[in-house]
Amino acid sequence: MKLFKKPIFVSISPNAQADDVWLALKLIFCPWRWKEGKCVGKFEKMLEDYLDDNVKIPPSPPLQKGGGGDLDFKKGKGVVLFESGRTALYAILQALGVSRGDEVLVQAFTCTAAVNPILWVGAKPVYVDVIDGEYNMSPDDLRKKITPRCRAIIMQYTFGFPAQIDKILGIAKQNNLFVIEDCAHSLGAEYNNQKLGTFGDAAIFSFGRSKVISAVFGGAAFSKNPELARKIREIQQKWQYPSCRWILQQLFHPIYLAIAKPLYNFLNIGKIMIILGKKLGLISVMVYSVEKSGGKPPFGPAKMPNALACLGINQAKKLEKFNEHRREVVGVYKQKLISLLERGDVKIPPNPPLQKGGGKSDNLQKEGGSIFLNFPIQVKNFGIRWKLIGEAKKRGIFLESWPAKDKKVVGPDNVNLEKLYYQESSCPNAERAAQTSINLPTSPNTSVRDAERVIGFLKEYFINK
Numbered sequence: 001m002k003l004f005k006k007p008i009f010v011s012i013s014p015n016a017q018a019d020d021v022w023l024a025l026k027l028i029f030c031p032w033r034w035k036e037g038k039c040v041g042k043f044e045k046m047l048e049d050y051l052d053d054n055v056k057i058p059p060s061p062p063l064q065k066g067g068g069g070d071l072d073f074k075k076g077k078g079v080v081l082f083e084s085g086r087t088a089l090y091a092i093l094q095a096l097g098v099s100r101g102d103e104v105l106v107q108a109f110t111c112t113a114a115v116n117p118i119l120w121v122g123a124k125p126v127y128v129d130v131i132d133g134e135y136n137m138s139p140d141d142l143r144k145k146i147t148p149r150c151r152a153i154i155m156q157y158t159f160g161f162p163a164q165i166d167k168i169l170g171i172a173k174q175n176n177l178f179v180i181e182d183c184a185h186s187l188g189a190e191y192n193n194q195k196l197g198t199f200g201d202a203a204i205f206s207f208g209r210s211k212v213i214s215a216v217f218g219g220a221a222f223s224k225n226p227e228l229a230r231k232i233r234e235i236q237q238k239w240q241y242p243s244c245r246w247i248l249q250q251l252f253h254p255i256y257l258a259i260a261k262p263l264y265n266f267l268n269i270g271k272i273m274i275i276l277g278k279k280l281g282l283i284s285v286m287v288y289s290v291e292k293s294g295g296k297p298p299f300g301p302a303k304m305p306n307a308l309a310c311l312g313i314n315q316a317k318k319l320e321k322f323n324e325h326r327r328e329v330v331g332v333y334k335q336k337l338i339s340l341l342e343r344g345d346v347k348i349p350p351n352p353p354l355q356k357g358g359g360k361s362d363n364l365q366k367e368g369g370s371i372f373l374n375f376p377i378q379v380k381n382f383g384i385r386w387k388l389i390g391e392a393k394k395r396g397i398f399l400e401s402w403p404a405k406d407k408k409v410v411g412p413d414n415v416n417l418e419k420l421y422y423q424e425s426s427c428p429n430a431e432r433a434a435q436t437s438i439n440l441p442t443s444p445n446t447s448v449r450d451a452e453r454v455i456g457f458l459k460e461y462f463i464n465k
Ligand SMILES: Cc1ncc(COP(=O)(O)O)c(C=O)c1O
Pocket: 084, 085, 086, 087, 110, 111, 113, 114, 156, 182, 184, 185, 205, 206, 207, 208, 217, 218, 219
């Protein structure tokens, strides 16, 4: 491995650019802006305007006496910000009245962060399989898994691919179930010219470090139903801001990673820095170990602090550019992977159907509204995946498997599936995908040349193996 060759990452701080690092540095020196400030209301309004683009949101009801309202509420009617997407989901489930004895349908091939909030309200997750060769919920399996105790469906858009929305909404209606869209991977993606997040009763978004845009940590709940939005707001208002120490830890993250990433390959200095940084608490981990068996993370539930909203706004301004870039990189993968597809070495997800009504960009239209947070390929078995990721690493290409390296259908690694109520073999397609899929990078920091390097490696691996 060449010492100075630029490392290519899928998810290590993939969106942070010089202006984001600079902003984080400035915010570190303004502690009075960490918790309260104007950015939260501004970010809420920005997201709401973006989602409201083609959906008319009914006007909010008058603010109620004694609670539920402050200035932010008037500014951002349907969007409510939290310190993470998992907390946004927790608030939505509470606002919908989901509680002990209820069940919530959620797809396998997901993250604990999408499942734990179900446990936190005392309900039980029921896992639905994904469509074979794809990454989103199978409507056929959904029908089979519904029980009289089910109250809601979490409709996930894995890697920014729209799910079979019409079918899932139809099933929800027939069975009187709430639909919560999990848009943690899909800010900006569309279905029939309508933004994902605007189809169900409510939606969550994540601004975690490896999401579409990043505030290191952060999440939003959205509902176009004013009554539900008001309830979510009331719940959020009862929660505090995270501690100053936690906020500082998040602000330090892009700065620390900006130093560690270029040194990742250089005598492993960067890698050691990241491991040490996490161990010493200089930077945060994405999922805390208590969460791997259903517990709550130490920082929440909490509101989004102002400093993280400032980071979120800076990234949100670049959202369209980021997503267009992701589609361009995927165009390179699709074009250059053809020989490996023909040989049967790898599989890629099928092209989603063309959108109705014409998308806003040609590429968005062509790609069926997807935004490709990552680009997943599937290889023939777990052994090949394991070897391939190892060989790539030697060349400074850090490919990843999501949701977990260890084949589990709920990630990250070492999750206790029993505690999360997953029954082995209950979702065979998801289990296969969890063993054989590999994510190729698409992030704003992945250049077209990087994508070509990834393809070059894959061809070398499969053709010379
Ligand atoms: C599918 C999915 N849903 C929800 C979440 C929760 O997001 P957050 O990390 O902001 O809590 C994540 C992220 O980890 C996710 O991958």
